[in-house]
Amino acid sequence: MKLVILFCAFLTFSTCKNTTQTESEKINDYLIIDIKAKVLEDDIFEIYYSEDPKDLYLPENKVRANVKGGANFQNIHFKFPDRTYPMKFRIDIGLNRNETIIEILEIKLSTGKNSKTFSGSEIGKNFRTNQFIQYNPSSNSFNRHILNGAYDPFLLSLDLSDDIVNLFSD
Structure with missing residues (x-):
């Protein structure tokens, strides 16, 4: 017994x-990206991704997060589909045509086991802005604005292949 x-x-x-x-x-x-930011108005953020650094961003390869505006820093959470290994990102920081400043403290990539955080000057070194953003590196603030009637503020990652491979390694 x-x-x-x-x-x-x-x-x-x-x-x-x-x-x-x-x-x-x-x-x-799976990959998670968390952006710790202060966004004053309700908005929508999107991340377009590509699994090959040479490929274009396609509309079907994106994740979206609704952002509730407020005076405090918040965590904006994006979860990518299972077994998706993006090597580059385009982070759209607003769809609602808000011409305001947002502050980003950090951009964190995580797989649950491993993580890589870009904060402070690392954001400016690993992501570049487009013409719809004025970037102030001393405060990590991003002033979004309309240019010639168009509005499309986003950050482009530089080549993150090594970081992504390390995240998915044991």
Whole structure:
């Protein structure tokens, strides 16, 4: 009888252990980007991505987050589809034509197991702005504005291939 109880306990333990390993392996199958920012008005942020640094950004390859405006810093969360390994990003920082300043404290890439955080001057070194943004590196503020009737403020990542590979490595 004791032998049966010990066998059942062992079986239960090994099943739990295998389930835990499977779950932790699965954690590394998707990418999350969290942007810690202060955005004054409600808006929509999008991240376009490409799994090949040479490819163009396609409309179907994007994730979106609704942003609630406020005076405090908030975490804007993007979860990419499972088994998507983007090597470059385009972060659209507003669709609602707000000509205001946003502050970005950090951009964090995470797989659940591993993470890479860009903060302070690292943001300016790893992401470049387009003509719809005036960037102030000393305060990490991004002034979004309309130019000739058009509005499309975004940040482009430089080549993040090494960082992405390291994130998905064990």
